[in-house]
Amino acid sequence: MSLLASPAPGSVARERALLLLAGAAAAAVLPALVRRARRRGLLPATAAAAGTDEGRSTTSSAGGGAGAYETRKAVDEYLQFHYGRPEDILPYDCGPKEALRFAERLAMLCERHCTALQDFTGERKPPLAIDVGCAVGGATFELARAFPHVLGIDYSQTFVNTANTMKERGWMRYRAVEEGALTVERVAAVAEDIDRGRVRFQQGDACNLPAELGQVDAVLAANLLCRLPDPAAFLARCTSLLRRGGVLVLVSPFSWLPAWTDKGSWLGGYTDAEGKAVWSADTLKAILSVHFDLVEEAEVPFLIREHRRKFQWGCSHAMVWRRK
Incomplete structure (x- = not known):
């Protein structure tokens, strides 16, 4: 099915997503599609087509953005x-213990479904995984339990430098807030x-991954999509990135x-x-099913410690897709 195929009547989320994923291959017809989508209200007048820089946020770190x-x-x-050790993050008998060890659980999702890890014939290259939006590398290292080669990519050079320090010496000190201005020094290992x-690890833009990466066996993107200026561009790239x-x-x-x-770039x-609600999971299913099969959905809770008596509990929606 073509990425430019007309959606079913009323399937506005699908048409909007397909429009965003059209990319350079549809350069000749994209302007007309954009005009039609704006007339129908699928895209605001300032929305960016995939592959352009319009609409990219330059907000300071105080209000969000890459800074x-x-x-x-x-x-x-x-x-x-x-x-962080589970007992340091959540030092209470009460609380959502199932939300701890987030990085480990992410890696297990990749390992469980990557068929390349089950190929023992020796006829193919060793499996390669990429952790896109790797931050300081926790899930990247966990992937290395099963994958012989793992690449972590993040837009933040500071995060990449930190991840490389963790690779070089295996540990790094950090300060955890206890209460107000009181902190305690701990060791990440x-x-x-x-x-x-x-x-x-290397610095890179998830919305513009280099062609030199070739093709890989697994791509992990954890808590990344809603932090990208152009999530549709990243999804489009995954089609050619995966074997x-x-x-x-x-x-x-x-x-x-x-x-x-x-x-204008939200999924x-x-x-x-x-006037119908557009849900991100439905949009992902509409656009990725062209080149992928959905093999698992799961709820993945996580816990971020702000200080010893305040936490952010979240529950991410996990979707595992296999390239057709």
Whole structure:
């Protein structure tokens, strides 16, 4: 089925998503589609087509945007989130224990469904996984338990530098807030049974991944989609990035905010021109089913510690897709 095929009547979410994914291959017809979509109210007048820079947020870190990840505060918070011991993050008998060990559970989703890991014939190259939006590398290292080669990519150079420090020496100090201005120093560490030599990190843009990456067997994108200026461009790239049979693991709370993603590029969380609610999961199913089979959906809770008596509990929607 063509990415430019007309949607079924009333399927405005599908038409909007297909329009965003049209990309360079449809350059000759894209302007007409954009005009038609704007007339029907599927895209606002300032919405960007996939592959352009319109609508990209330049908001400071105080209100969101990529700059939020370049601070020492963000590094400390993510080191704690990715590597903190469960008893340090949630030191109480009460509380959502099932939301701990987020990075480990993400890696297990990839491992469970990647058929390349079950190929013992030796006729193909060793499986390769990419963790897009890897932050400080927690899930990237967990993927290395099963995958012989893992690449972590993040837009934040500060996060990539931190992840490389974790690779080089296996640990890094961070400060956790206890109460007010009171903090405690802790150590983030990669598990000793993980081969850090299997992992590498590089800075990169999820909306413009380089062709030099070739094709891979698994792509993990955890809590990433709703932090991208152009999530449709990332999804379109995943089609060529994955080998046939490869798995795309999308995990997202769908926390769409204009500071990160121009509203015209949201995949859901709004009402269409007919007044119907558009849900992100439905949009993903509409656009990815062209080249992928949905093999699992799951609820993936996570817990972020702000201080010892305040936490952010979230529940991301996980979707595992296999490339046709």
